Amino acid sequence: MHSSSAFTAFVANTFFIFVLLLGMAMPANSNEQSFPSSLGLANIFSDHMVVQRNKPIVIWGTAIANSQVYVTMASHNGATETLATAANDQGAWQITLNARPAGGPYQLKVQAQGANNLHDIILVNDILVGDVWLASGQSNMEWQLGGDTTNWQQEVAASDLPAIRFFKLDKRYSASPQTDIPGRQWHVAGPKTSAQFSAVAWHFAKRYHLQTGIPVAIIDSTWGGTPAEAWTSTEALLSIEGYQTAAKDMQDNAVKWQQKFVENSQLEQQKWQLIGSEQAYQDGKILRADFDDGHWPLVILPNAANHALSDIVWARKHLYLDALPVTASLDIGELNQIGQVFVNGTRVYNESWQDSTQLVSFDAGLLRKGDNIIVIRALNSWDNKVLIGQEKRFFVQTDEKRHDLSGLWRVSNQVEAPIPKVSMYNWQPGVLFNGMINPLTAFPIQGVIWYQGENNVGAAALYADLFKGLISDWRKQWQTPNLPFLFVQLASYMQPKSQPTQSAWAELREAQASALTLPNTAMVVALDVGDAEDIHPRDKASVGQRLWLAAQHLVLQQNTPYSGPVLDSYSTELTSKGAQMRLSFSHVYQGLKVKGESLLGFAMAGQDGKFFNAEASIIGNEVVVSSASVAQPKALRYGWADNSPANLYNSADLPAAPFRIEMPVE
Numbered sequence: 001m002h003s004s005s006a007f008t009a010f011v012a013n014t015f016f017i018f019v020l021l022l023g024m025a026m027p028a029n030s031n032e033q034s035f036p037s038s039l040g041l042a043n044i045f046s047d048h049m050v051v052q053r054n055k056p057i058v059i060w061g062t063a064i065a066n067s068q069v070y071v072t073m074a075s076h077n078g079a080t081e082t083l084a085t086a087a088n089d090q091g092a093w094q095i096t097l098n099a100r101p102a103g104g105p106y107q108l109k110v111q112a113q114g115a116n117n118l119h120d121i122i123l124v125n126d127i128l129v130g131d132v133w134l135a136s137g138q139s140n141m142e143w144q145l146g147g148d149t150t151n152w153q154q155e156v157a158a159s160d161l162p163a164i165r166f167f168k169l170d171k172r173y174s175a176s177p178q179t180d181i182p183g184r185q186w187h188v189a190g191p192k193t194s195a196q197f198s199a200v201a202w203h204f205a206k207r208y209h210l211q212t213g214i215p216v217a218i219i220d221s222t223w224g225g226t227p228a229e230a231w232t233s234t235e236a237l238l239s240i241e242g243y244q245t246a247a248k249d250m251q252d253n254a255v256k257w258q259q260k261f262v263e264n265s266q267l268e269q270q271k272w273q274l275i276g277s278e279q280a281y282q283d284g285k286i287l288r289a290d291f292d293d294g295h296w297p298l299v300i301l302p303n304a305a306n307h308a309l310s311d312i313v314w315a316r317k318h319l320y321l322d323a324l325p326v327t328a329s330l331d332i333g334e335l336n337q338i339g340q341v342f343v344n345g346t347r348v349y350n351e352s353w354q355d356s357t358q359l360v361s362f363d364a365g366l367l368r369k370g371d372n373i374i375v376i377r378a379l380n381s382w383d384n385k386v387l388i389g390q391e392k393r394f395f396v397q398t399d400e401k402r403h404d405l406s407g408l409w410r411v412s413n414q415v416e417a418p419i420p421k422v423s424m425y426n427w428q429p430g431v432l433f434n435g436m437i438n439p440l441t442a443f444p445i446q447g448v449i450w451y452q453g454e455n456n457v458g459a460a461a462l463y464a465d466l467f468k469g470l471i472s473d474w475r476k477q478w479q480t481p482n483l484p485f486l487f488v489q490l491a492s493y494m495q496p497k498s499q500p501t502q503s504a505w506a507e508l509r510e511a512q513a514s515a516l517t518l519p520n521t522a523m524v525v526a527l528d529v530g531d532a533e534d535i536h537p538r539d540k541a542s543v544g545q546r547l548w549l550a551a552q553h554l555v556l557q558q559n560t561p562y563s564g565p566v567l568d569s570y571s572t573e574l575t576s577k578g579a580q581m582r583l584s585f586s587h588v589y590q591g592l593k594v595k596g597e598s599l600l601g602f603a604m605a606g607q608d609g610k611f612f613n614a615e616a617s618i619i620g621n622e623v624v625v626s627s628a629s630v631a632q633p634k635a636l637r638y639g640w641a642d643n644s645p646a647n648l649y650n651s652a653d654l655p656a657a658p659f660r661i662e663m664p665v666e
Helices: 013-025 152-157 199-212 244-252 254-276 431-440 460-477 504-517 540-554
Strands: 050-052 057-062 068-075 080-086 092-097 103-113 119-137 164-168 186-188 216-222 298-301 313-321 328-331 338-343 346-351 360-362 370-379 395-398 401-404 407-412 447-451 485-488 521-524 566-575 578-586 592-594 602-605 611-613 615-619 622-626 635-638 648-650 659-662
Touching: 057 068, 057 103, 068 092, 080 092, 119 199, 152 199, 164 199, 199 216, 199 447, 199 540, 216 431, 244 254, 346 360, 431 460, 447 540, 460 485, 460 504, 485 504, 485 540, 504 521, 504 659, 521 540, 566 659, 592 615, 602 622
Parallel strands: 050 119, 119 216, 119 447, 164 216, 447 485, 485 521
Antiparallel strands: 057 092, 068 080, 068 103, 103 119, 164 186, 298 407, 313 370, 313 407, 328 360, 328 395, 338 346, 338 370, 395 401, 566 578, 578 622, 592 648, 602 611, 602 635, 615 622, 635 659
């Protein structure tokens, strides 16, 4: 839910117009040009692009008003197709080429001829025809492969797969629908590029390509810490409960909102310039042991959430050593969420919003016998609440000796200017759809992979209709009624509880699952790949692999397991040992199984509605559940927790979807 260091949103209408003119007035890839060009292509049409197989290929751009435009698509073996059209009075043009099977490479040649008979030419090279997938949502989809994901170094080293291509949109929000695409470059997968790819999308694309041989493209349109209503058009939101008023306001007062966005964008730029500035420590004085910090307040670190600091925080602490060490490391424990650590003037650790604080080894030669200085610069770009340190994880280690850093530090947030207060306008209804989805809707795609929901936790009652509305809206916008839509259910998060309790995360998961009532949808269960300490679990491979299995089923129509067990029916029965519930499931395949010594994650309630942990066992292809504390079951839950130990799987090692049963009142 953190915001990205690439968070800056250039949203002024004038800026959009500037980008449109700049992006289309100059050839993206021109090796053959007679005169300064007035011909332009939408930004997505550039070298190494991928177009959707078996669908008409739509090309569009700008030219001199009323000029003739000729588009040729040629393959390496000489097969060509040429079509012509005329630019309209505003200079816009669009042309549709015939559908092609997977293959390539192709070259696109676009020419324009105006009244003066002068020709403009653009060449786009190395085009593949394959399957194009839109990856969208918030930070768990945005999260890069190189963001300390599981085995990321090995993945990057083995990523020389040139038939996989990525195109990432720049972040942008707008009060009205935009048509120019805020992104400029396709990247071919390889060790020099793949670390910057969405990790979930990478694991999905890699499996997709390796098992089919089809070129795969990912269009990455993501923004961390954003709600689903921002990704839904205001047109659709007008008919979705809970969002009509705000959507109508955005439509009716677009000019007013856009002006707010312009002003906010300026503050946003100032904020990130300040965050990225090294001016405060460029001369090295604040990093030295003899720097005068005597007027700085003494603050106890680690600090708890109720004692959070604000703005750009500088913290200094002296460390005295009796002897020079051979090895050295440090652990700050918590550095929420951006910062640097310096030892005797040298930076030994740098943390971005995408990193998790860890034990770091550093050159012991930086230390000296006697007085040493540890300096921390920390800030929180998300909510400006700075936390430094963590109990039992706040130390410097020299050889076998651990030096505890907890206690009094000299701390100041007056060294640098306060962080400008920036509004989260990217949360407003429709604004991300306007800026980052609407521009893509003329570009044919195979389907959507989606990972979002954290920012809507607490609003589950509205999310079910909202999410289904988003899916239906995007299908309408792409004019593809059954556009495949594969989504990830929220992973486990926060500390597990020993006893059943209410859970906003469980309610949101249930709302997500309701979208399965729409055709051509599939859900990836991620309860088992969560992290109690981190809302960004680093096992992205399991998520990507499960999305691929769903694509096999929905798109490639292969008869392979793609879903974990889903509750199908239940019954209640009395036995000599008391009442029990018998559950049947679909998507069992070769059978149910438990990972671990016993089946966990079930809770049962009686007439009073109080839930107790329940015992469960697999009998054949059913699960039997009972509780000694419940004489007459009236409700049952599975996986119903922020962080659940649920461990029911099928023979394909896919986890069961969480659910709840509320029996009708007799």
